[in-house]
Amino acid sequence: MINTNKPIYPPSEELCSFIIDSLGISQSALDLGIKRSCLENSPLPIVMWSYGLVTLYQLNIILSWQQDH
Numbered sequence: 782m783i784n785t786n787k788p789i790y791p792p793s794e795e796l797c798s799f800i801i802d803s804l805g806i807s808q809s810a811l812d813l814g815i816k817r818s819c820l821e822n823s824p825l826p827i828v829m830w831s832y833g834l835v836t837l838y839q840l841n842i843i844l845s846w847q848q849d850h
Contacts, residue, residue, distance in 0.1 A: 829843075
């Protein structure tokens, strides 16, 4: 978990679409990730990986996508 006083904002629609369309992650898994991300004030990709919603390989794809966008 990342400990910060700075709030982490909800993920962009583009990121959510990428996760669903390109990686085949279900909407319900994404919704759970977003909910936990907000509660834990942690980045969505890290939360999804820590809860087993994406694999390490998928996490790397998401992080690469974020870096490019």
